[in-house]
Amino acid sequence: MDAFASLIHGFGVLADPMNIVYMCIGIVLGVLIGVLPGLGGANGVAILLPLTFSMSPTAAIIMLSSIYWGALFGGAITSILFNIPGEPWSVATTFDGHPMAQQGKADEALTAAFTSSFVGALLAVIVITFVAPLVANFALRFGPAEFFAVQLLTFCSFVGMGRESAFKVLAAMMLGFALAAVGMDSVTGELRMTYGTVELMRGFDFLIAVIGLFGIGEILLTLEEGLSFRGKSTSITMRSVLNTWKRLPKFWATYLRSSAVGCWLGITPGGATPASFMSYGIAHRMSKNRANFGKGEIEGVVAPETAAHAAGTSALLPMLTLGIPGSPTAAVMLGGLLIWGLQPGPMLFIEQKDFVWGLIASMYLSNVVGLIIVLTTVPLFAAILRIPFSIIAPVIVVICCIGAYTVHNAYLDVVIMLCFGVLGYVMKKLGYPLAPLVLALVLGDLAESSFRQSMLVSQGSLSIFWSNWLVGSICALAMLMLFWPLISILIDRLRNGKNRHQGEATSA
Amino acid sequence: MASEHDVMPSSAPGESQTTITTRGMELFLSGFLMVVAGFVMYDSVRVGNGWASDGPEAGYFPFYVGLIMFLASAGTFAVNLLTRKPDLSNFVARSSLVLVLKVLAPTFVYLGVMYFIGIYVASILYIGLFMMWLGKYSLAKTVPIAVLIPLALFWLFEIAFLIPLPKGPLETALGF
Numbered sequence: 001m002d003a004f005a006s007l008i009h010g011f012g013v014l015a016d017p018m019n020i021v022y023m024c025i026g027i028v029l030g031v032l033i034g035v036l037p038g039l040g041g042a043n044g045v046a047i048l049l050p051l052t053f054s055m056s057p058t059a060a061i062i063m064l065s066s067i068y069w070g071a072l073f074g075g076a077i078t079s080i081l082f083n084i085p086g087e088p089w090s091v092a093t094t095f096d097g098h099p100m101a102q103q104g105k106a107d108e109a110l111t112a113a114f115t116s117s118f119v120g121a122l123l124a125v126i127v128i129t130f131v132a133p134l135v136a137n138f139a140l141r142f143g144p145a146e147f148f149a150v151q152l153l154t155f156c157s158f159v160g161m162g163r164e165s166a167f168k169v170l171a172a173m174m175l176g177f178a179l180a181a182v183g184m185d186s187v188t189g190e191l192r193m194t195y196g197t198v199e200l201m202r203g204f205d206f207l208i209a210v211i212g213l214f215g216i217g218e219i220l221l222t223l224e225e226g227l228s229f230r231g232k233s234t235s236i237t238m239r240s241v242l243n244t245w246k247r248l249p250k251f252w253a254t255y256l257r258s259s260a261v262g263c264w265l266g267i268t269p270g271g272a273t274p275a276s277f278m279s280y281g282i283a284h285r286m287s288k289n290r291a292n293f294g295k296g297e298i299e300g301v302v303a304p305e306t307a308a309h310a311a312g313t314s315a316l317l318p319m320l321t322l323g324i325p326g327s328p329t330a331a332v333m334l335g336g337l338l339i340w341g342l343q344p345g346p347m348l349f350i351e352q353k354d355f356v357w358g359l360i361a362s363m364y365l366s367n368v369v370g371l372i373i374v375l376t377t378v379p380l381f382a383a384i385l386r387i388p389f390s391i392i393a394p395v396i397v398v399i400c401c402i403g404a405y406t407v408h409n410a411y412l413d414v415v416i417m418l419c420f421g422v423l424g425y426v427m428k429k430l431g432y433p434l435a436p437l438v439l440a441l442v443l444g445d446l447a448e449s450s451f452r453q454s455m456l457v458s459q460g461s462l463s464i465f466w467s468n469w470l471v472g473s474i475c476a477l478a479m480l481m482l483f484w485p486l487i488s489i490l491i492d493r494l495r496n497g498k499n500r501h502q503g504e505a506t507s508a
Numbered sequence: 509m510a511s512e513h514d515v516m517p518s519s520a521p522g523e524s525q526t527t528i529t530t531r532g533m534e535l536f537l538s539g540f541l542m543v544v545a546g547f548v549m550y551d552s553v554r555v556g557n558g559w560a561s562d563g564p565e566a567g568y569f570p571f572y573v574g575l576i577m578f579l580a581s582a583g584t585f586a587v588n589l590l591t592r593k594p595d596l597s598n599f600v601a602r603s604s605l606v607l608v609l610k611v612l613a614p615t616f617v618y619l620g621v622m623y624f625i626g627i628y629v630a631s632i633l634y635i636g637l638f639m640m641w642l643g644k645y646s647l648a649k650t651v652p653i654a655v656l657i658p659l660a661l662f663w664l665f666e667i668a669f670l671i672p673l674p675k676g677p678l679e680t681a682l683g684f
Contacts, residue, residue: 051669167583171541174577178548181570185555190566193551216615223611224604390643394635395657397615402627402661406671415619422612429599430534448569456563 003130010357013058014365022055022063023362027370028377030070035078035381039396040088041071041312041329042438043214046207047403049336057340058355062362064336065316068329069121069366072272072312073374076113076305077381081106089272089308092280096293096300103296107236110378111244112298113305116255118371120306123259124266124313125363128320132349132360135321139346144453145464147322147345149474151447152465153481154324157268158436160481165431172427173436179204180444187452199412206335206441207407208417210328213434215400216421219393221428236378244298251302254283258303262310266326267318272311279307313363320356321346323446328435331442525601533599534588541581548574610642626676631658 014020033044045064052060075090080097093113100109142150155173162169182193183203194200258279265275283303284293293300315326316333323344325331337344342352349356404417424434440447458464466472480487552567552574559565588594600608614637622630636654639645665671666684675684 050671165584165587167580167587170580171538171577171584174573174580175541175544177573178544178570178577181548181573185566187563188566190555192555192566192570193548195551220608220611223607224600388643390639390645391635391653393611394638397611397618398627398631398634398657398661401619401622402665402673405627405673406665409672411623411674414622418615418619425608426533426537430530430537432537451569452564455568460559460564 003133006133006353006357007129007361009353010359010361011365013354013358014062014361016059019059019062019358019362020365022059023066023366024369024373026063026066027070027073027366027373030067030072030370031074031077031374031377031381032070032384033067034071034074035385036392036396039399040214040218041068042327042332043211043400043403044071045329045332045336046210047215047399049207049332049339050403050406052336053339057337057342057352058358060336060340061333061355061359062366064333065359065362066366066370068312068333069309069363069370070373071329072121072309073114073117073370074381075308076110076117077374077378078385080109080113080301081382082385089276089312090304091273092276092304092308093301095280095304096295096297099294099296100298100301105296107240108244108298109296109301110236111241111375112248112301114371114374115245115248116258116302116305117309118367119255120259120262120308120310121313121363121367123255124263124310125360125367127263127314128317128363129360132317132321135317136346136349139322141470142346144450144457145467145471146474148447148450148454149465149471149478150322150324151443151450153474153478154318154443155436155440155447156478156481158433158439160484161268161274162433162436164433166485168430168432169436172432172434173440176437176440177444177447179209180206180441181448186445186449199410202408202410204416204441205407205413206438207332208404208413209420209441210332210438211400211403212417212420213424213427213438214328215396215403216418217424217428217434219396220421220425222389223393236375241375247298248302251299254287254299254303255306257282257286258306259310262307262312263314265307266311266314268326272308272315272327275311276304276308280304316359316363319344320348320359323443325439325442328438331439335442525603526598527602527605528599530595530597530599531588534595535585538581538584538588542578542585545574545578545581549578611638614638614641622674624676626679627674628658628662629676629678631661 029048030041030044033039033041039047045067048064048067052063055063072089075085076093076097079085079090079093080101083094083098085091085094097109097113100106139146158173159166159169178193180203183191183201185192191201261279261282262272262275265278266272280300280303283299284290287293287297287299289297289299312327312329315330317326319325319330319334323334325334334344342348342355400417400421401414404414405411407413427434427437454464458467464471465475548570552571555567556565557567557571559568614634618630618634621633632654635657636650639650639654640647665673
């Protein structure tokens with residue numbers, strides 16, 4: 001078992017006490033980010049990324065991933081106590097979590113949510129530990145054509161699996177690619193789309209875009225509805241934790257099912273949000289207590305939380321092994337890897353063993369630490385949420401501005417960030433998805449260079465993407481995903497064609 | 509519960525809430541994206557979108573990116589223009605829009621001011637204005653918070669992490 005030996009090596013990396021300190025700081029910051037509106041996992045990591053430039057990459061990724069785990073934990077607090085999802089993936093948790101809080105069972109709901117998050121993450125980390133080396137090993141055989149095919153599949157999946165209009169997904173995605181192309185072309189050194197300005201030579205940094213789109217955009221959306229936190233206060237006692245833990249093992253099937261859903265959607269770029277909804281839906285359909293769902297059923301908290309955390313965690317698997325992030329937050333971390341000078345992809349497992357296995361080992365430890373921290377500090381974070389929005393909002397805006405400035409020490413970036421905020425607000429309201437935009441912005445250069453390298457190999461012929469069974473089947477799958485909206489319309493037509501004709505005949 | 513300090517959209521009774529239809533906004537955004545795509549394609553043609561002796565030229569990839577973006581946005585545009593059931597619902601209620609603008613306008617001013625007097629003093633003014641104007645706090649409650657938060661940030665960035673942020677005449681006078 002190579003993975004075991006590597007994992008033990010990874011725990012050795014963690015023995016550095018500073019790494020543990022960074023982990024704890026990360027988790028506390030993450031929970032804070034998770035409970036505050038307008039600060040989410042993706043832009044929280046983006047704002048803090050510049051602070052890590054001086055750290056070693058291992059310490060930095062441990063801190064940033066801990067922020068991510070913390071944010072995943074934190075989203076549940078607001079959902080249950082205030083009926084306001086702190087993160088999109090905890091929307092499904094409000095369905096049963098908040099009714100439980102209203103019935104005075106907030107401690108039970110929170111314990112169940114945190115424990116489920118923990119179990120989901122743990123199962124996903126186990127998957128990563130054993131599957132990631134295999135995937136990386138397999139991907140060593142990949143050439144540029146294969147890499148481009150996998151990237152193509154990732155982007156086409158957004159079209160096929162997204163609930164938004166395919167036109168909008170494509171437009172948002174291409175906007176990301178176009179913004180990524182601004183600036184100096186890495187191959188020929190030519191300036192693209194700078195229109196003679198010096199400021200645009202730097203290009204659009206994805207960190208600026210993420211902070212604007214997710215930070216400012218989210219604040220504006222929240223404002224529109226007006227925000228006031230009126231919720232239940234609670235503290236968690238040891239006894240209620242133990243009592244809840246006694247009840248949880250009987251949901252083992254829900255745990256396994258939700259983790260499987262979460263891992264699947266995390267590895268394919270579905271992300272934590274659809275995973276939590278899907279898992280809630282499946283649990284609803286299969287549960288014995290079906291009638292109680294939506295009225296405060298503990299299983300309705302267990303299912304989405306397990307899936308969300310499993311998806312969030314397993315999103316790091318394709319990021320590490322293939323260089324393709326499974327979620328916007330993972331995309332920001334991938335950008336971090338590139339800034340620290342690490343090339344994500346299969347070679348990472350060979351050249352940067354300390355980094356990879358230190359990170360994987362830290363996932364085990366930080367989820368244990370995270371569970372303990374959230375269980376003990378819920379009253380504190382609930383108190384933070386009682387700070388009125390008119391204080392929180394300007395402070396978050398100030399933090400976003402500082403975050404945008406520190407990326408390149410450029411004043412113009414702050415202005416661009418705010419413009420992205422307005423754009424994000426309008427796009428979100430019109431149902432344009434932001435995840436493909438961010439992913440395209442991060443992966444733009446990588447995708448372009450693998451595309452151009454494969455074109456060089458084939459002397460400009462697209463047939464290279466069908467040149468062997470591996471790249472061919474990935475590309476075929478990608479095309480299936482890309483045209484899935486059309487295909488599903490056709491299937492619907494064929495199935496309903498007869499009925500519709502009858503309907504039209506009677507109405508006429 | 510400090511409910512009197514919550515920021516909520518408020519509207520006078522009888523005031524019209526209509527601003528712009530969702531369809532109008534859809535047309536505007538997809539039109540805007542089509543223009544952006546046009547710029548992308550134009551510039552890609554300028555740097556060359558064909559095949560040079562050493563491989564694909566710099567505009568090769570972005571040209572197709574622009575093309576797909578143009579076609580996709582044109583799709584959204586056409587769907588909204590030609591549909592028989594246009595979405596004529598309100599894009600944003602007037603009271604909400606006012607609130608959003610009340611936050612956006614000071615933020616743009618904040619950025620402008622930041623350029624001249626540095627981020628810390630600008631933040632004091634911004635947080636203070638926000639609390640007093642939108643949160644209706646008294647001056648006595650506003651000042652400590654509006655001053656302490658930028659001070660804490662100053663300590664964190666300039667002293668603890670040694671990351672320089674934009675500073676103005678006040679910081680210079682104090683020797684930073």
